[in-house]
Amino acid sequence: MSNLPSTEFTATVHCAPPVLTVRLTGDLDYDTSDELLDAVTTQLTHDLALRDVHLDFGELTAIDSSGLSALLMIHRRTSTTGATLHLDCRPGFLDRMLHITNVLDHLTTPAANPPTQHSHPDGDYTEIGVP
Known part of the structure; x- marks a missing residue:
């Protein structure tokens, strides 16, 4: 029996608005990156009150370019929602x-x-932007 960590990927989601925590275990790669992206996107779509998204990499065993791409997409989606x-x-x-x-x-x-x-002070139109 080996003492090497398992490389089976899991993404354990814990949502307690305004915080979403996703604990990652195993390899984040071509075969698993969509699972992570889908898990985070689903939560962001269903709970607009989320302000902080924590990805816990404590049990991550490897990451490849597809995993990095998923992180970049998650950043894009969190930024869009203000998280x-x-x-x-x-x-x-x-x-x-x-x-x-x-x-x-x-x-x-x-x-x-x-x-x-x-x-607008004169009530003629509405401005969209950051206060």
Whole structure:
């Protein structure tokens, strides 16, 4: 019997608005990245009150370019909803990939406030933008 960690992928979702936490186990790769993306997208679509999305990489065993692509898409979707993406418990190999590809700062930048509507003082039109 081997003491090597399992590479079977699981994404365990815990949603307690305004926080979504997804705990990742195993390899995040071509075969599994859609599962992660779908899990996060489903939660963001069904609960618009989410403000923080935490991805817990404490039990991640590997990541490839498809996994990185999924992280970039998750960042795009969290930013669109005004939520902030957090990359928690990153193993060294993930940090190296994020530094080599120069996306760590991009992925962990706090989300801008979602657009809101403001009435113009004379009531003629509505402006869309960030207050």
